[in-house]
Amino acid sequence: MKQLRSIKGTHDILPSESNKWQKLEAIVNEVCEQYGYHEIRNPIFEGTGLFSRSVGEETDIVSKEMYSWEDRDGTSLTLRPELTASVTRSFIQHNLGSQSPIHRLYYIGPLFRRERPQKGRQRQFHQFGIEAFGANNPEQDAEIIAIAWEILSRCGLSDNANLNINSIGSRECRNAYRNALKDYIHPYLNELSETSQHRFNTNPLRILDTKSEKEQAILKDAPKISEYHTQDDSIHFESLIGFLRAMDIPFVINHKLVRGLDYYTRTVFEFNSLKLGAQDALLGGGRYDDLVEALGGKPTPGIGFAAGMERFIIAMEESGLQLKGATPDIYFVCLDERGIASTLNISNKLRRIGLKVVLDPLRRSMKSQLREANKLEAKFALILGETEINDNTVSFKDLEKGIQKTILQSEVINFFDDLTN
RNA sequence: GUGGGUGUAGCUCAGCUGGUUAGAGCACCUGGUUGUGGCCCAGGAGGCCGUGGGUUCAAGUCCCAUCACUCACCCCA
Structure with missing residues (x-):
């Protein structure tokens, strides 16, 4: 008989490792509660439609990475590939918005994406994250980023991580910018890679974060999204920047930062680790002011982030963290x-x-x-x-x-x- | 999905150009007189050399295939 082993891309967290996980979870719990966020626990699987409607049909996550299957009654189910969609579904389903104008939630749990495993990337992996519904003011964005920064700091990672932020604007800003970007790129279309050519039609903003040097060169003089911000977009972003400075949180504005999920609006941000390999995104998130409405709820702004726990653990180990398990008295x-x-x-x-x-x-x-x-x-x-x-x-x-x-x-x-x- | 690298003990690895019963360190177990840990000493257990084919008198070593792991592309946390 073939030796039994865990499925590709999944791994066992043995006692020698689990104390690090407990430490990380303890920090997450503590910091989130200090900011008034409370834990929400959602099911591991959901109806497939939830993810295609929120994350976006054209994203890689939905189009090629989900574990989906047909249930006995014929409905399509999916192991959750991310959690914002589930939390938002839950928020709408339980009508939380009418119980209080603000809801601040956090979560810790496993996610599933069928990717080729490598360092910092598993098929079953774990994220913690937070979501704040109800406030569209920039201080809410600042609070979210501050929590991320605080958790990173307490894990000993803030010295080795960079914060990139950008605003991809409101819907009207993005519509105008999308057209401007397409006009700019159009003459070079034949020089782009196949995926970029595909994205030209489906999601041209994604072309911005290509790693191809050739494509980056072409994009060098491309219009910047900030030039298309509405006045409110600009005020929001400038205020956020001021608040981050007030809190002494270092950041870099990156005009090319666009994130892979369709639901983001305005603020997007990402913490990258210097201690990881190619999979260096430790934590990423942004605002999603249209998501609740898109999933059938009352229009409610929201913002949140998700962080890769395996990546946190690796980065913590790389930073020399030694954690002993409990010893007997x-x-x-x-x-x-x-x-x-x-x-x-x-x-x-x-x-x-x-x-x-x-x-x-x-x-x-x-x-x-x-x-x-x-x-x-x-x-x-x-x-x-x-x-x-x-x-x-x-x-x-x-x-x-x-x-x-x-x-x-x-x-x-x-x-x-x-x-x- | 596409490339590259690597598969020998629980872990980290050695095994020269093919040649007897496959090795080390760490870890593990048991002892070193009646019931006392760490250090030291002695002994022990543990490997179908990833798997399947092939070449050869002879394969851990060479060839092919396959699988797994891993890194990178890609994607993202």
């Missing part, structure tokens, strides 16, 4: 079958006063058990053997200092209470 060494019941009983009482207690279910020798205690970096050992059983005592050993003493079994809890206070 006490390793309970039991040397006699008659003592097992007492060992279990005392251990539970110790755990109830908040201590981490580990014991050996293999009935191994003293030497083996203490070696294990040492390996686990336990602070103390408790030893229960024949003599202790006869005396109703237990031996206490400080494994760092090597000091040992005998205490009555009835006094163990008090002893540790005193010791740890």
